Amino acid sequence: MSSALHCPRCKSPNITTRNYARKAGGALGAAAGAAGSAAAMMSSAEAGATLGMTAGPVGAVVGGLAGALMGALFGGAAGSVAGATAGEAIDNNVFDNHECADCGHTFGRR
Template sequence: MTHSLSCPRCGSQRITTRDYARKAGATVGTVAGAGGAAAAALGGAEAGAALGMVAGPVGSIVGSLAGALMGALFGGAAGCAAGSAVGEQIDEHVLSNFACLECRHTFSKPSAN
């Protein structure tokens, strides 16, 4: 991702993004997603255990662990993606997401991209 942006104050092209909301959103989303996934994980564990039952007691344990793990992983990843997508919107539209490294001026993305 290249920035062809320049600072509106001093014209420097040494611009960095701050991404505060995106990072916060990803963290919150991961936690919320993993939390929500805990419920789904229980369902996954049950389904895994039921499927594993066919293969005997060991299959049942392995199946429930796999089911719970899958639920947590997918929930966390989905939450992280959703949170960072929301945060990115906040960064771009609400916060001044760009900072000039020369004069420390902060500014948001110009609407004409």
């Protein structure tokens, strides 16, 4: 809720933000980042397996799985942040991102 905004229709200060593009961008970015980190995931798995080899074969397997998981998580997180940032720019500049909770009117900051 933002107290600086007022509905242009009914002048109510009871305004919410919808953030549809930000939410969609974050979800799509996370999926793309996780998928795009597949190549990095292999090198992360190799690095984890190499480090885990000091604990024997079981350590190599656990290290490989941990490395692969960390690669996917970091890729997904980076993609999510990038997608949400792009979505926020779209929300603020293209869509009517604000909605009056009293009368239902949607409007942008333009």
